[in-house]
Amino acid sequence: MKKLNYIIAAFLVMVWMPSKGQTQKGSVLIKNATVITITQGDLEDTDVLVENGIIKKIGKGLTANNVATIDAKGKYVMPGIIDAHSHVALDAVNEATAPITSEVQMADVVDPYDIGIYRALAGGVTISHAMHGSANAIGGQNITLKHRYGTFNPEDLYMKEAPRTIKFALGENPTRVHGRGKNIQPRTRMGVEAIIRNGFNEALQYKKGWENYQNESKQKGATPIPPKYDGRLQTLVDILDGKVIIHCHSYRADEIYALINTCRDFGITNIVFSHVNEGFKVAPELAEYTMGASVFADWWAYKFEVYYSTAYNAAILTQNGVITSINSDSGELIRHLYHEAAKTQRYGQLSDQQALELITINPAKQLGIADKVGSIEEGKQGDLVIFNDHPLSVYAIPQMTFVDGVKYFDIEEDQNDMRISVSAMETVEPIFLKEHDHSCMHGVDFFFTNFGRNLFEHSH
Amino acid sequence: MKIYTKIKLQCSFLMLMFFLASSNLHAQSDPSGTKRVTGNYAIQNATITTSPGKIIKGATIILKDGLISAVGTNVAIPAGTDIINGDSLFIYPGFIDGGSSAGITKPEEPARPSNFDSSNPSDEIAGITPWRNVLDQLDMTSNALSDWRKAGFTVAQMIPDGGMISGKSAIVVFGSPNSTNVLLQNTAVSARFRGSRGMYPGTPLGVMAKFRDVYKNAELSSKHMNLFTSNSGLNRPEINKTLEAMYPVLNKNIPVIFEVSNDLEIRRALRLQKELGFKLVLSGVTEAEKVIQEIKAANATVLLALTLPEDKAKKTSGDLNEEAQGRTNRVKEAYETALKQAGILEKEGIKFSFTTNGSKSGDLMKNIKIMIENGLSEDAALAALTINSAENLGIQKFAGTLEKGKLANLVITTAPLFSEDAQIKHVIADGYVFDYETKAKKTSGGDKNGxxxxxxxxxxxxxxxxxxxxxxxxxxxxxxxxxxxxxxxxxxxxxxxxxxxxxxxxxxxxxxxxxxxxxxxxxxxxxxxxxxxxxxxxxxxxxxxxxxxxxxxxxxxxxxxxxx
Structure with a gap:
């Protein structure tokens, strides 16, 4: 009897900790669906076989032994949606205390219990880019997350094969937080540029100091003194060395173009602009010199610098050859990015293909992961969503969402309470209405102070 | 005339009463332990638990000048020994607190300079003060400390208050107020994930990064120092007291004791430990079941929180719909898991001890009994309070059990320690006897001081x-x-x-x-x-x-x- 209890207990532990050690990889065979591959057109009545987390085969009449089979007749399968700008699953967003905080890492504060991850899965989103906030000219290092919901371990969510990325921010947010809030640089857009340029120049000196030290160390009998370590400058060195992709919060065309010039001066090509409401004015430049623009479909006028905007932005950028994505920056919008993408058909007449690229392969390119996800191709990771209808239809509802071939969302198995961790101290959890912040932002100094800064953390 | 005499008489009587009363006070035993006739005590015919599971009935223990000189059934009592009758009493090793804030006063925040830059504050203003010594913040005569002694604690590692790296801890004994009572100094560096107010580092993001920065620069500074002292022709190192104070951590001579409030903070401390390689103590552990394998792999020392949550689900009343009922059940589950923490750690073979930080002395036995009801064995509970705590602090040579040669730290109760009727009658710390009133019947309210x-x-x-x-x-x-x-x-x-x-x-x-x-x-x-x-x-x-x-x-x- 005791032994039996032990076996049952061991089994329970296995069920409750599915991702102990390595992250879980699954196998699944989806049959008879309309497969929207993104890169190889739409395939009618087609099967997709995922084995051990990787798309093994796309074709007709596929079979597989001991693999869960789903009949998706009349349904649509598309690659998992990718959100290039999100703050879901983070315990802290802004280290808003210095104009450059490139040493801080969002990976340190990932909260795997955030129900926002599950809500995103319910909206077909399998990957989100968990970013630092926009308080600083150079913010923290972001982390690309795969929505492997159900683990206690934040590291299980990391997409470890994704390249490093970092948050930059231009315009009103850094100038208000530091200039007006604390009376230090930057107080103007010029100051923001100066902060970034000075940062890079210091980084070059820092790099040189360490190179000298390493060279001298190689010489026989030499006893060079090690320079100081500076995680802040080291990260900037890594940017200059092309190891880190910049994702820059920006609105106005003039400062977007100014940062493009700064990057060109320092030989940086890995840069994506986020929000970019005036991006349509500098579309050719964005196309030539950057990894693209990640925009809202139709969201603006929440502060002064965001008035000159248009819902045609994504379409104009796309038609000018800019790699364009549509992001959420919100725990609410992330649940229906497919609707956001569909808006570009009303405003700009993008094709189905172009519209869906905005939330799949394009954000994958901007995150440096397009060789692994973002389309349905053999050899890519098994991140898939099954829709009841065409994903750009207003009637589209995600039915199942898979990450690495593992089903993390099924509309038929959606329980009342999908939380992983529950506090013993609170019968009713506090509700954080972060989505309100953007409308509460403009003209209120309170939000930029010590006391109110917490409210600021999620501003666009 | 007659009346006058009578008044005079009454006055004298009152005066007499007054003197009687006050002299009476002086004649009482000295509960504060400030003076004593002898440092030698014998407690006879008691049930002595020398260490968890080792019980000697009808035994005698002899204490001589702060040390245990003999314990057993066949022990001769030397002359000049104060004999305490131990009939029907139970003796245990004095409890040892892995992390205490009793009697600690937070140091005043330093004044900010007129040209203060919140993006680059000095270490001291930002709460990075590993050079601070907790003894400068400690008042050994504080009520908080005597409350914990009354609850059975005789030794504690005192944790300095402050910012993200607050300073060095020390191990003290709760003995005579006339002694410094310090057993060991600089036993650990205390750290927490709390940012500074309105300056860098302000959030856990900044704290994590700053910790790495301090640690790595301490390594480089130490390297520079070694090069400078063994070579000529090198620039002198700039002495930085923050970095210097971290050297014993780099050498793994002392651990970093990280205050954690949940499993995610445990993981953050483990993450830093994994990257940098220091010895780690996790203090205030809760929700350990979610991270137990990682704690084991890191070989981190666990100080379990003595606090337990309230049963919130019990308070929920009225008719609940299915959804609300489901939610309440999950809170109940979480509550029950919280009570099982100690039992889970025992089953996993983790030799945890306790931190009293954040808990109340009056709740000590109540909470430990709840932990025992929820899977913790009595032996493991006692071990956590005594020998395991001593081993975790590295003081097992002189504390943690009742053996010849160890410090005279004892808890003496009227019934077996974890039984319903147990009351603490004496606590002996560093050989000083502290007497407590016991009540014939257990009162429900305990002894709150109004x-x-x-x-x-x-x-x-x-x-x-x-x-x-x-x-x-x-x-x-x-x-x-x-x-x-x-x-x-x-x-x-x-x-x-x-x-x-x-x-x-x-x-x-x-x-x-x-x-x-x-x-x-x-x-x-x-x-x-x-x-x-x-x-x-x-x-x-x-x-x-x-x-x-x-x-x-x-x-x-x-x-x-x-x-x-």
């Missing part, structure tokens, strides 16, 4: 943790019963310094308090409401800012000045 008579009135210091860092101030409350008035200070939204606002709608009910106050900022009035639970001098609650969300707020009542 603190609640003036209710919430007094001065409270509060801290609110927000995703952007912590902010805080004081709440000064006057009044009693149903009518309270007060003012609250908070970080001024329009710049540096504090602003003040009246507290409105202060209401208290049983053990809870709520109030509101208005903050004006940029021509806009924002209503802030605060509510939470009070226990003794702690307030744990939430601060809600209109529709923007709510953030945890904790406050501690400052002791009344008149008591000092």
């Amino acid at each position: 603190k609640t008579s003036d209710g919430v009135a007094g001065t409270w210091e509060y801290i609110s943790d927000t995703p952007a860092g912590s902010s805080g101030g004081t709440m000064t409350i006057e009044g009693s019963g149903d009518s309270y008035e007060g003012t609250i200070t908070y970080d001024d939204p329009s710049g540096n310094g504090k602003a003040e606002a009246p507290m409105k709608n202060i209401s208290t009910k049983e053990n809870s308090m709520s109030f509101t106050f208005d903050v004006s900022a940029g021509g806009m009035e924002i209503k802030v409401s605060v509510s939470g639970d009070i226990s003794d001098d702690k307030f744990i609650g939430k601060m809600s800012l209109a529709e923007f969300g709510s953030f945890p707020l904790t406050a501690t009542k400052k002791p009344n000045q008149s008591n000092l």
Whole structure:
């Protein structure tokens, strides 16, 4: 009897900790669906076989032994949606205390219990880019997350094969937080540029100091003194060395173009602009010199610098050859990015293909992961969503969402309470209405102070 | 004349009474242990648990000048020994606290220079003070400390208060007030994930990065120092007291003791440990079941929180719909898991001990009995309080068990330690005897010293943790019963310094308090409401800012000045 209890207990532990050690990889065979591959057109009545987390085969009449089979007749399968700008699953967003905080890492504060991850899965989103906030000219290092919901371990969510990325921010947010809030640089857009340029120049000196030290160390009998370590400058060195992709919060065309010039001066090509409401004015430049623009479909006028905007932005950028994505920056919008993408058909007449690229392969390119996800191709990771209808239809509802071939969302198995961790101290959890912040932002100094800064953390 | 004599007589009588009374006071045993006739004691015919599971009945223990000189059934009592009759008494090793804040006063925040740059504050202002010694913050005569001794603790590792790296801890014995009572100094560096108010590093993001920065530069600085002392022709190293104070951590001579409040913070401490390689103690562990394998792999020392949550689900009443019932059940599950923590750690073979930080001395036995009801064995409970704690602190050579040659640290109870009727009759610490009144029958209320008579009135210091860092101030409350008035200070939204606002709608009910106050900022009035639970001098609650969300707020009542 005791032994039996032990076996049952061991089994329970296995069920409750599915991702102990390595992250879980699954196998699944989806049959008879309309497969929207993104890169190889739409395939009618087609099967997709995922084995051990990787798309093994796309074709007709596929079979597989001991693999869960789903009949998706009349349904649509598309690659998992990718959100290039999100703050879901983070315990802290802004280290808003210095104009450059490139040493801080969002990976340190990932909260795997955030129900926002599950809500995103319910909206077909399998990957989100968990970013630092926009308080600083150079913010923290972001982390690309795969929505492997159900683990206690934040590291299980990391997409470890994704390249490093970092948050930059231009315009009103850094100038208000530091200039007006604390009376230090930057107080103007010029100051923001100066902060970034000075940062890079210091980084070059820092790099040189360490190179000298390493060279001298190689010489026989030499006893060079090690320079100081500076995680802040080291990260900037890594940017200059092309190891880190910049994702820059920006609105106005003039400062977007100014940062493009700064990057060109320092030989940086890995840069994506986020929000970019005036991006349509500098579309050719964005196309030539950057990894693209990640925009809202139709969201603006929440502060002064965001008035000159248009819902045609994504379409104009796309038609000018800019790699364009549509992001959420919100725990609410992330649940229906497919609707956001569909808006570009009303405003700009993008094709189905172009519209869906905005939330799949394009954000994958901007995150440096397009060789692994973002389309349905053999050899890519098994991140898939099954829709009841065409994903750009207003009637589209995600039915199942898979990450690495593992089903993390099924509309038929959606329980009342999908939380992983529950506090013993609170019968009713506090509700954080972060989505309100953007409308509460403009003209209120309170939000930029010590006391109110917490409210600021999620501003666009 | 007659009348006059009578009055005189009465006066004399009163005087006599007065002298009798006062001399009586002097003649009593000296409960504070400030003076004593002999340092030698024998306790006869008691049931002695020398270490968990090892019980000797009808035994005698002899203490000589602060050390145990003999323990057993066949022990001769030397002359000049004060004999304590141990009939029907139970003796245990004195408890050892892995991390205590009793008697610690937070050092005053240093003044900010006129050209203060919040993006680059000095280490001291930013709460990075590994050079600080907890003994400078410790008052060995504080009531808090004697309360813990009364609960059975004889030794504690004292943790300095402060910012993200607050200073070095020390191990003290709760002995004579005339001694420094220090057993060991500089036993660990204390760290926590709390950011500084309104400056870098302000959030866990910044704290993690800054910790790496301090650690790596300490390594480089140490390297530079070694090169400088063994070579000529090198520039001298710039002495930096923050980095120097970290050297013993680099050498793994002492651990970093990280205060953690949940499993995610445990993981953050483990992450830093894995990257940098220091010895790690996790203090205030909760929710360990989610991270147990990682704790084991890192070989981290576990100090379990002595606090237990309230049973909130029990309070939920009325008819609940299916969804609400489901939610309540999950809170209940979480509550039950919290009670099982100690039992889980025991089953996993982790030799944990306790930290009293954040808990109340009056709850000690109550909480440990709850842990025992939820899977902790009595032996493991005693081990956590004694020998395991000694081993975790590296003081097992002279503390943790009742053996010849160890420090005379004992707890003496009227019944087996974890039984319903057990009361502590004496605590012996460093060979000093502290006597406590025992009651024939157990009273339900324990021995609260009537603190609640003036209710919430007094001065409270509060801290609110927000995703952007912590902010805080004081709440000064006057009044009693149903009518309270007060003012609250908070970080001024329009710049540096504090602003003040009246507290409105202060209401208290049983053990809870709520109030509101208005903050004006940029021509806009924002209503802030605060509510939470009070226990003794702690307030744990939430601060809600209109529709923007709510953030945890904790406050501690400052002791009344008149008591000092």
